[in-house]
Amino acid sequence: MGVYLPVYFATVFATSLYVQHHHPRGTALYVCAALPWLALCGGIASIAVYLYEERDGYSRDLAMRCLLWGATGAMATNSFLMYLRMFGWRGQAPALLEICVFAAAMLVARIAYSVSNRPECGRKEN
């Protein structure tokens, strides 16, 4: 994941610069959108590979739970926005709102699991 994020930011920066100067349309616009998207898809694939390779069942289960909470947040936001648009909403949601909600929900879940699974201080072992 650490490899994909710099690649992603570099791709977003370069593509945004290109789009601002050349104003591409049609297929060129699709290609410009596909470039940073491919970098993020690499990140998603690296998560899948991590889950496949992780041998510690507890860590894998925890990661899967956090990802599912993130996905729930993202899908809930996406559904709400979709209904608003369908019912004639003229507004514009912030760009990449769903991915931000995904990351936030995942972080909250991770913190909540860390707090709830914290070992008790001073517990006596029998």
Next chain:
Amino acid sequence: MKTAAKKTYMRRSMTVLAGYFLTFSGTFWFVQHAHPTGLELYACAVLPFFPLFVVFALTAAYLKAERDEFSRELVMRCLLWGAGASLSVNLFVGFLRIFNWPGQAPPFLELFAFCGAVLLAKLTYKLSNPLPAE
């Protein structure tokens, strides 16, 4: 073979989904006739969204209640494949919008991507882990 938790989950989800279709049709009809704006429009968007949210909650409750670890892990994996597909479609459309795409993505595109990927993952896992004949 379906576990008791899965049967309960399926029964509850189907009931909620039936309610969803009724709510969606009712709200859609109201919006087309009344053309609400502002707070009313937000309220209209919440109505069909609420049953979907209940299905999410039911899925979480099922994953908590499921005692068969293999079934739970399989469902989690399928859901994650669905989430991966849905997010990647959403990201692609998001980048198109950022780059001033004048078009509009079809409604329910992300939801269809989610359902399609979940179904495909389920079929793939079923084929790769065939249960012995009883």
